[in-house]
Amino acid sequence: MVLKVADRGKMPPFIVMDVMQAASLRESKGGDVLHLEVGQPSTKAPSKVIAAAKTALENDKLGYTPALGLLKLRADIAKHYKDWYDVDVPLERIVATKGSSAAFILSFMAAFDPGDRVVMASPGYPAYRNILKSLGITPISILTELKHRFQPTVALLEELGQPIDGLIIASPSNPAGTMIGYQQMQELSNYCKKKEIRLISDEIYHGVNYEQKPVSALETHPESLVINSFSKYFSMTGWRLGWMIVPEDLARSVECLAQNMFISPPTLSQIAASAAFDSYEEAEDNVKRYAINRSILMNELPSSGLDKLAPADGAFYIYADIAHFTNDSAGFCKRMLEEVGVACTPGLDFDPDRGDSTLRLSFSGAEHDVIDACKRIKAWLKK
Ligand SMILES: Cc1ncc(COP(=O)(O)O)c(C=O)c1O
Structure with a gap:
């Protein structure tokens, strides 16, 4: 007997x-x-989050919550937007989710129908195009380059020469770490408003930034859909909690989808995550550590021959062009791991068209590992 395996489940790894x-x-x-x-902090959650989780484990029933999340958490998220961006977000538009990953599914399902066309930058986070594809939505990649700082521009959108239904942006981006400044955010926002394109902004790396402050799409486009998470800045990947700010016209659809698909986000994480908003100092200490690692890599890699690096304004990644070494990034990474024990990610994850000649190095780990990795890479490439 041969049973059918659905095409939409056939996602690339x-x-x-x-x-x-x-x-x-x-x-x-x-x-x-x-x-x-690995694209995750090596640190634990903030100590106040852990303490709040312990108390909740002892004292709380930990039953389901409303599908949109606990009111207390949503009020804390609203305050965060006021404090960080001076933006007022009504509670009805704030949705707690099972990581930003669940927010992608909810937002794509609420905003797009099968056959709709949604644009994103390549290189970019692979789940966008893979989830869209599995929902029957057509992902369209814009092949961005260093001269575009690996971000979409209005000119690149115009060049597509075809109507589109959605645009996904990520600033700081994974894998390039580049950011969209205020003016560019305003241009993209105005373009989306004029052309009636749904703007979705993945802001999961906000807070993990070095020289400039990140701009939220809500600052220039109040009706955009913003996705964020406790995973990165607050160092809480395994707690599986994120959130989104949805425009009014999608709020009820998102709520009904969330009720049916997930019932509610993890209750223990929701209770504990409120304490994350009292833990900025601890989060900033982590960012200081990433900043040190970033400057070690930016200073050391060029002398190994890895000298074509994206600027890494934020997040904890360096995206390197390795075309002068190889056009088989997967084989290159495999050999580097086997021969000198340094694990990196081939660019193919982020750019299926050109990622065979790029590499992503994450600097979220320990400083001594980053120093050691630079030494090993240098010696290996000099051989
Ligand atoms: C750009 C980006 N968005 C979203 C995610 C998913 O994060 P989570 O589901 O943990 O919130 C990641 C994870 O690495 C990411 O890099």
Whole structure:
């Protein structure tokens, strides 16, 4: 008997997971690995979050919550937008989600129909196009380059020469770490308003920025759909909690979708996450550590020959052009792991068209690992 396997389930793998698997195999055989592949903080959640979770475990029933999340948490998120961006967001537009990953599913389903066309920058976070595709929505990649700072521009959107229904932006971006400044955000916002394009802004790396403050799409486009998460800035990846700010016209659809698909986001995480908004100092200490790692890589990599690097305004990644070394980034990463124990992610995850000659290095780990990795990469590439 041969049963059908649905086409929409046939998603490409997330290659970084394969690299992590190879790295842990090496570790299980006693080999050492410097982890520059993983896109997550190496730190725990803020101490006040952990304390709040312990108290909730002892004292709370931890039943379901409303599908949109606990009112207290949503009020704390509203305050965060007032404090950080001077934007007023009514509670009805704030939705707690099971990580930003669930927010993608909810927002794409609420905003787009099968056959709609949604644009995003390539290189970019692969889940956007893979989730869109599985929902029957057509992802359209704009092949951005260093001269565009790997971000979409109005000129690039115009060049598409075809009507589109949605635009997904990410600032700071994964893998390039580049940011969209106020003027560019305003231009993209105005273009989307004029052309009636739904603007979705992934702001998960806000707070993890170095020289400039990030701009929220809500500052220039109050009707945009903004997605964020506790995973990165607050160092809470495994707590699986994110949020979105939805425009009024999508609020009820999102609520009904969330009720049916997830019932509610994780209750323990929701209670504890309120304390994240009292933990900015701890989060900033992590950002200071990333900043040190970033400058080590930016200073050291060029002398190894890795000298074509995206500027990394934010997030904790360096995106490197390695075309002068290889056009097989997966093989390059495999050899680097096998020969010197440094794990990095081939660019193919982020740019299926050109990622065979790019590489992403994550600097969210320990400083001594980053220093050691630079030494090993230098020696390896000099061989
Ligand atoms: C750009 C971007 N958006 C979203 C996510 C998903 O994050 P989470 O589901 O943990 O909120 C990631 C994870 O690496 C990411 O890099």
